[in-house]
Amino acid sequence: MANEIKIAVIGLDTSHSIEFTKRMQAPDCPADMKVDGLRVMTCLAFVTPFQNEEGINTRIKQLEAWGVKITSTLEETVKGADAVMIEIDDPSLHLEYFKKCSELGLPIYLDKPMADTYVNAKIIYDISKKNNIKICSMSSLRFPPALNEAINKVPKPDFSYFFGPLGIPPAGSSIVWYGVHTFEMLVRAMGRGALSVHTKKHSNGVVIVVEYPDKKVAIADLIERCFQYGGTLRDKGGSIAPFVVDKKIIYTDLVRELFGFLKGGPVPVPFEDTLEVMALLDTAEKSLQSGKTEKVPNNI
Structure with missing residues (x-):
């Protein structure tokens, strides 16, 4: 002790x-x-x-x-x-x-x-x-082994799809509050540099399209009351890697990463990645409100 x-x-x-x-x-x-x-x-x-x-x-x-x-x-x-x-x-x-x-x-x-x-x-x-x-x-969805394996198979995806829950908070944006988990996976796989976001509401949640340079595209599918996570990574060469997250170990994986950081090790996630996640969430909420495609702020 x-x-x-x-x-x-x-x-x-x-x-x-x-x-x-x-x-x-x-x-x-x-x-x-x-x-x-x-x-x-x-x-x-x-x-x-x-x-x-x-x-x-x-x-x-x-x-x-x-x-x-x-x-x-x-x-x-x-x-x-x-x-x-x-x-x-x-x-x-x-x-x-x-x-x-x-x-x-x-x-x-x-x-x-x-x-x-x-x-x-x-x-x-x-x-x-x-x-x-x-x-x-x-988020605890940064490190699930299933996502790690998918990224190892398709390290530079051109097209990706991620699904997760759209929690309903007592205050503030649902996309920002709970969409963060799905967008943590998205940024981990796609990296930084998103250009624009378009959010479309449907009867059970929202679908969010994120566009990148070179016509790369990522889709985040957020569903109300559906607490499952996963997705698919693909590249232009035909490689494809579907994955489903085992939620039982995500908190343990996060605490393990924190242990190294808190005892003096390197930061497990670049803060620039975290800011990109926040930029995408905020832009997705703006697109939901405007009904239009919105540009992602990029002033790091």
Whole structure:
């Protein structure tokens, strides 16, 4: 325990605060899900539109059972911590709490999505670069083995299709809040440099077409109440790689990636990739509202 990385968690309105802590220190966590070397010491808990007081209190009891101290101020939460995990389901609060944590000199994991809008995400990006802050932000759909295998088979896809859920949030954009998972896979496979986005609403969700230079195209198919992930990668040479994600291990894979980062290793996801994800999400929401094809901002 003396050599463990001590983590301060900010926020308890997301199940991730429970799921990630479980994999670090729950006594009954299955061995194949456990990630040793990390320990959540404190959690700053507060109500947001994404979780009411009753739900927060239920989660508090679980964290306390795992040895986590529940706090009421940021100062108390981060005292003695080696790293910070911002686990706030409400993306409109991400910029505010990132700014509060940015002066601590600690590594920061900012849970998905990066922010509620591209404008706020760009502010986070600019502050991080200006002050050389060690930060990463990613969805748990960044690292599934099935996606890794598909990319190994088709490393430079010209055409791709991804499917995932369109969650309905209590506030803000559905595309930004839950489409982030599908777009994390899309950017991982297609890379950066998207030119335009067109969103089409249908009875069960939205279909989003992303266009790239050289006539490359990616499609994101977001369906309400359908919590499955997968897709297909293809190239002009005829290679094709369909994949379906096993959701049982995605949280464990993410925590493993975080362990290396939080103990001093490289950032597992370039922050430029995270900003591209946010640019696509924000542009997809704009296209949904306008009914037109919208250009993707590219001012990194």
